[in-house]
Amino acid sequence: MTYPDDRVAAHVTEHFVPAKLLGAEHRELSKAFNIRWFPGLVVAGSDGRAAHVQVGYLPPDDLIAELDYGRAIHAMTAKNYAAANALFDALSADAATERGPEAAYWWGVSRMRETKDSKSALDPWRRIAQRWPKSQWARKVAYALK
Amino acid sequence: MSSIPWLDSWDAALGTSAETGKPVFLFLNAVG
Numbered sequence: 001m002t003y004p005d006d007r008v009a010a011h012v013t014e015h016f017v018p019a020k021l022l023g024a025e026h027r028e029l030s031k032a033f034n035i036r037w038f039p040g041l042v043v044a045g046s047d048g049r050a051a052h053v054q055v056g057y058l059p060p061d062d063l064i065a066e067l068d069y070g071r072a073i074h075a076m077t078a079k080n081y082a083a084a085n086a087l088f089d090a091l092s093a094d095a096a097t098e099r100g101p102e103a104a105y106w107w108g109v110s111r112m113r114e115t116k117d118s119k120s121a122l123d124p125w126r127r128i129a130q131r132w133p134k135s136q137w138a139r140k141v142a143y144a145l146k
Numbered sequence: 147m148s149s150i151p152w153l154d155s156w157d158a159a160l161g162t163s164a165e166t167g168k169p170v171f172l173f174l175n176a177v178g
Contacts, residue, residue, distance in 0.1 A: 009150050016170065018153065020154065021174055022177070026174065039174060039176070042170070043170070043171055044170045070171075074169040
């Protein structure tokens with residue numbers, strides 16, 4: 001059971017404004033966030049724009065990683081690059097994290113947005129090539145690493 | 147056991163997010 005987990009509860013309470021709603025009573029939200037199965041998990045900004053959407057129950061460690069990924073995208077969108085980069089770095093530090101290569105990809109994007117220098121993406125993207133060489137993310141960044 | 151202080155209003159969640167700067171975590175469930 002994920003949500004009774006103390007670490008998840010502490011993480012959600014510290015870093016998010018939590019809202020729990022019934023899909024049947026809020027079909028407009030299911031539609032807006034393209035949720036086709038329950039539970040739908042959405043990290044969104046105060047403007048209602050989604051930073052990350054997931055479905056299904058996850059074990060605590062996976063859920064915390066997904067939530068941190070949403071926080072990172074949210075922070076990058078808000079141009080809070082220091083927070084975004086730290087989260088992306090941490091998420092991609094563990095090769096076992098399934099969101100890791102995607103986090104490293106966006107870490108590169110975040111650094112490019114921050115510095116306006118495309119070369120600043122290379123260190124995060126090299127991490128993808130090293131740790132997840134067979135992933136789609138490695139193929140996406142291969143052009144930049146030649 | 148810790149408990150999560152869930153809000154039951156989307157608009158309230160967006161308002162609190164604007165005040166605090168924290169993102170919303172929406173849990174959209176099939177059953178209550």
